[in-house]
Amino acid sequence: MAHDYNRLTQYAKMFTGLTPEHETILKEIGPQITPRLKAVTEEFYEQLLNVPEAKTFLEGRVEALKMTHIKWLEGLFNNELGPAYTEQMYNVGSVHVKVNLPVEFMSGGMTLINNRLIALVVELFGNDPARCQQILTAISAVTGFSLITMQQSYQEATLAEELEKFLKISGMSRALFKNLADAYKN
DSSP: OOOOHHHHHHHHHHHHTOOHHHHHHHHHHHHHHGGGHHHHHHHHHHHHTTSHHHHHHHTTTHHHHHHHHHHHHHHHHHSOOSHHHHHHHHHHHHHHHHTTOOHHHHHHHHHHHHHHHHHHHHHHHTTSHHHHHHHHHHHHHHHHHHHHHHHHHHHHHHHHHHHHHHHHHHOOOHHHHHHHHHHHHO
């Protein structure tokens, strides 16, 4: 299925309030934040390993996942946040779907990440409350943007699964369904 990552990018940016100004702020603070992201990742996985339901998804993979996680976190502060990034996050979501990671793990995980990033921003920029607020808003927007694009994979997987169930129950062929759907569009 072809995806319109331009449309998804715009939708997710509007929904989360991720503006060009926020993207500029993220790039400006990147040099101060990125050296500390390894500690954020270490704490994140330490917390995840305390969630019994998460252990089966992590067993034997924690070190590799940490490397991927750090790279993603760094990207929040130095990547262009356009359609290519949206496609990357959508594909991350697809991987999570394939391993049957419950969708709530993504939002729960993003909460853990945001909690640690909030503490880090306050530590680094807390002496300037207005700047601290700008930075926290930008981080909230970019992590929300990432989460929305990843969760889109779950929504589409659920729709595909429901379609398969319908076709099986109804005995309708995929071709007939497509022809009916196309006729309905017109």
